[in-house]
Amino acid sequence: MKRRPIVLGAVAIAAIGAGAGSAVWRTRHDDSAAAGGPDVWALSFVKLDGSLLAMSGLRGKPLLINFWATWCVPCVIEMPLLDDFARTQAKAGWNVLALAVDSVDPVRRFVTDRNLTLPVALAGEEGLDLSRRLGNKAGGLPFSVAFDAAGTAVQRKLGAVDGGVLATWASTPR
Secondary structure, eight states, rough: OOHHHHHHHHHHHHHHHHHHHHHHHHHSTTTTTTOOSOGGGGHHHHHHHOOOEEGGGGGOEEEEEEEEEETTTHHHHHHHHHHHHHHHHHHGTEEEEEESSHHHHHHHHHHHHHHHOOOOOEEEEEEHHHHHTTOOOOOOSSEEEEEEESOOOEEESSSSSOHHHHHHHHSSOO
């Protein structure tokens, strides 16, 4: 009988140690957003026409990535603003990419029905993981990240962007 409290105590201490070790490991490895996040230039995504979009081709210019889905009401509302931003800020060197956390058919219909011209690619469910690694700790949509020309995340916004946010980002030195 006296061994049972000792065994339970040892198990409790081991569990606490494992939890603390896990927390330390997560702090060091999950904080990629604070350390700049993943190398965006090393990523690639499938475009709606089936071709591959290599992010390395966008290197050297500021970049706005927006994570969205067709079933996300705030995403649908902000999409015309992003489309306009992509068109007007291209002259200033900006690249814009709408990464759909969705499947190809609804995205294709959405883009066609709304005559969107901004680049759209598919991130699938993995897009939510990528958005988390870029600083979207809540994992919500929409989520936008602005990068400088070197690929460093300089702005983040969870929730729909508005004209004021986009104007501020456009005027920020890149």
